[in-house]
Each structure stands twice: as structure tokens, then as C-alpha cells.
Amino acid sequence: MPQEGAREVLKRHFGDDRLLQRLVHRLYSQSGIETRYTVVPDFVFSAAGAAGEPVGGGAFYDAHSATYKAPSTKVRNDLYTAAARPLFKAAAERVLEATPGLGARDITHVVTVSCTGFFAPGPDYFLVKDLCLHPHVQRFHLGFMGCYAAFPALKMARAFCQADPEAVVLVVCAELCTLHMQLGSDLDRLLAGSVFADGAAAALVSARAPQGGEAFELSAFATTLTPVGEADMAWSVGDEGFDIVLSSYVPDILEANIASAVAPLLGAMGLSQAEVQHWGVHPGGRAILDKVEKGLALPAGALAPSREVLRDYGNMSSATVLFVLQKIAARAESGERVCAMAFGPGLTVESGLLTKA
Structure with a gap:
């Protein structure tokens, strides 16, 4: 599902509402995403890029009227x-x-x-x-x-x-x-x-020693709740799918709290940030990566694997950080450490320290 194509189709869906069209254009163009994947047959595009159209024909999209449906x-x-x-x-x-x-x-x-x-x-x-x-x-x-x-x-x-x-x-x-x-x-x-x-x-x-392939030692884990954010990320069951709350304040909340969230994990292992060679951050969105990078004062390029996964796949919820770790595994040397983390409702920050085998 090309991001450009999805953007243009959604803009057409909103008809003459120029304000919504501009908002959609900005959100999709600045997302850091080029491609996403979907199991919804309606959302399969006829061509790549902005020229493609969803094939429609099912419960989710009407290709004739170029409008999205609202299935139960x-x-x-x-x-x-x-x-x-x-x-x-x-x-x-x-x-x-x-x-x-x-x-x-x-x-x-x-x-x-x-x-x-x-x-x-x-x-x-x-x-x-x-x-x-x-x-x-x-x-x-x-x-x-x-x-x-x-x-x-x-x-x-x-x-x-x-x-x-x-x-x-x-x-x-x-x-x-x-x-x-x-x-x-x-x-x-x-x-x-x-x-x-x-x-x-x-x-x-x-616990068995790896016999080849890419592997990590799961060295330590930590979890914490940010002081604010309970109402800024939530997930509930609605009549027309699951209803998500994903506030635009989430990146700022993470920036303000990520250093203190990660400190106990590193402290338990007697490590400083400088002793971590790789950072595997869940790419919840481009702004989240930007703010986490800033909150941890990471060097430019430190989140390259996360940004690559975001670009090529989008945010796949729980599966996403495993995609990031796979990329890091292919680049890390034996003995190098990875600090990985992901975020979810609460706001919850889960983190782990891994060591390349």
C-alpha cells in the first residue's frame, strides 16, 4: 500500500473539505513512511505511487464512488x-x-x-x-x-x-x-x-548455545509508566472496529520521560548510555523517533534501523520492534549491546537490554 497513493485517495474521500485535505496531505507526507502492508483486499493498490487506486469491491472501499466504507x-x-x-x-x-x-x-x-x-x-x-x-x-x-x-x-x-x-x-x-x-x-x-x-x-x-544465524542474549528487562499520558494512548472495542486514541502529545510525553524510563534498565547492569552501541526503538511514528532521539541525546543516525522499518513497513504494533532488532542483528558485532524499547497504552514504556551473541 503506497503511502502517496493512500494519501491521495483519502484526500478525494473528503471531497471539497480543503482543510481536511491539507491536514491529510501533511500527515501522510511527513510520516516518514513510503510503503505499508495490509491484509484488506480492498486496500491493494492498482499501481505504485500517487497514481494508484485501491481495487475496492469489498466491505472496506467503494472504488466507483472513491469512498471508504464503515464495516462492523x-x-x-x-x-x-x-x-x-x-x-x-x-x-x-x-x-x-x-x-x-x-x-x-x-x-x-x-x-x-x-x-x-x-x-x-x-x-x-x-x-x-x-x-x-x-x-x-x-x-x-x-x-x-x-x-x-x-x-x-x-x-x-x-x-x-x-x-x-x-x-x-x-x-x-x-x-x-x-x-x-x-x-x-x-x-x-x-x-x-x-x-x-x-x-x-x-x-x-x-538457553541452548546458538549454532548459527543471528542471535541475542536477553540480558535484562524493565518496565515503567510515565507520570502522564493515560488518556493520550488507548485502545478499545467499538461498533465499527477498534477505537484508538493516539494523541499528538505522545511524542512530547516520551521526550520528557524517556531518559528516566531507560535509566533503571541501564543502572541495573551498571552501564551508561555511552556503553550501548545500538538503539532499537519502536517506530511508532516519525515524531516519536525524533523526540526519543532528542530525549536521549542520541547521535544522528542512531535510530537508522527504526527509521528504515518505519519507511518500509509503517507501524505494525507489537511486531515492529522485532523487525528493528532483525536489522540491528545483521549489523552488530558479537558482544555489542542493544537497548530496545517500545511504547503503548498507559503510557507504558517497556525496554530491554540485549547483547549480540
Whole structure:
């Protein structure tokens, strides 16, 4: 889904409202995003760039009138149920292919993560079926936590491996954010519609020594709540999809609080910021990256992997930071440290310190 094309289609949707058209143009043009991906067939574009048109023909977009529709939450969740299962499976298969020495039959635990839909039996159950895992594999699902949820999942996985050195934990995050695109004149909805995308990513966590491929040691984790921001980022179930609150104040709140949020993580390991070689920041949006960079006084280019993921994929909620870590893994040298973080409702700041194996 080309960002330029999505911008022009949305401007046409708002007809003669020049104020909204200018706002849409600014939000999409300054987003730092070039491409996003979607499972919604209607949103597949006929061509790249600004000249493309969504194909439409379904419940989300009418190509004849060039207007977006407002399908019910059930319609959206039915598509989630159909599309999420193959995405969870594909992400899991990819990480298994990229991890020498570990196979599907080695997996002892499955942790799935998603905040964009519901069904039961859930994705944890179907991963056991689709990957032919042992039926006694322990299964867990983290739902409705938001963009930071990969960190609780990795913390759970590390705890399982600390308790049982033979454990092999499969963590899979899959988010279908574009299912919940909603239109309106309020800034929160327009901002969310300009950045969120669909995607899936996976990780294998084990106490066993890596036998090849890219790997990190999960050295430490931390979590905190910012003093303000509870009303500035929220996620609830509405009649026409999930309703998001994504205030334009979020970047400023993060700038003011990010240094104090990260300090306990580094302090627990006896490290200073200067001893961290890489920064894996969840690219919730271009302004968030700019403000975190400023709040931590990071050098120019320190967030290049995050900005690349934002450019090429947009904000895929919980899966996004795993995309960032994959890019860093390909560039980091053995022994180099990564400070990773993501943000979500609350405002919650989850962070982790990783060391390249």
C-alpha cells in the first residue's frame, strides 16, 4: 500500500473539505513512511505511487464512488480470523528456517501476541496444529496490550528458559492494524490511519548455545509508566472496529520521560548510555523517533534501523520492534549491546537490554 497513493485517495474521500485535505496531505507526507502492508483486499493498490487506486469491491472501499466504507467490528474480526492464522504460521516457519539446530519438535512453549483481533481456539492453538508441534506444548496468548507487547512475551520466554534450561520458546507477534482503519475529522483517527500497518514477526528463545544465524542474549528487562499520558494512548472495542486514541502529545510525553524510563534498565547492569552501541526503538511514528532521539541525546543516525522499518513497513504494533532488532542483528558485532524499547497504552514504556551473541 503506497503511502502517496493512500494519501491521495483519502484526500478525494473528503471531497471539497480543503482543510481536511491539507491536514491529510501533511500527515501522510511527513510520516516518514513510503510503503505499508495490509491484509484488506480492498486496500491493494492498482499501481505504485500517487497514481494508484485501491481495487475496492469489498466491505472496506467503494472504488466507483472513491469512498471508504464503515464495516462492523464483526466483519473486521472475521477477516482477522481468516488472515491471522497463515501469518502466524509463516512467521514461525521463517524463524525456524533461520535458526540452525532447532526444529519444530524442539519447541516446548508457544507465546502468541496480538491486539487486533480475537478468535478461539486462538493462534497459539493453531500454531501447534499447523507446525505439527507436540500436543503437550505449553501455550500462552498475550492480547490487547498494544505496541509494547513483544517485550512481555520475551520476558515470559526468558523466564521459562531460566526455569527449564531445556525449554525452547516460540514467540510470534501478528498484528492486522489496517482492519481497524476508521475515518473522521478528528486528528487521532487521521494520525492512526497514516501510520498503522499489518505485519508479523517471530523469535525463538532458548538457553541452548546458538549454532548459527543471528542471535541475542536477553540480558535484562524493565518496565515503567510515565507520570502522564493515560488518556493520550488507548485502545478499545467499538461498533465499527477498534477505537484508538493516539494523541499528538505522545511524542512530547516520551521526550520528557524517556531518559528516566531507560535509566533503571541501564543502572541495573551498571552501564551508561555511552556503553550501548545500538538503539532499537519502536517506530511508532516519525515524531516519536525524533523526540526519543532528542530525549536521549542520541547521535544522528542512531535510530537508522527504526527509521528504515518505519519507511518500509509503517507501524505494525507489537511486531515492529522485532523487525528493528532483525536489522540491528545483521549489523552488530558479537558482544555489542542493544537497548530496545517500545511504547503503548498507559503510557507504558517497556525496554530491554540485549547483547549480540
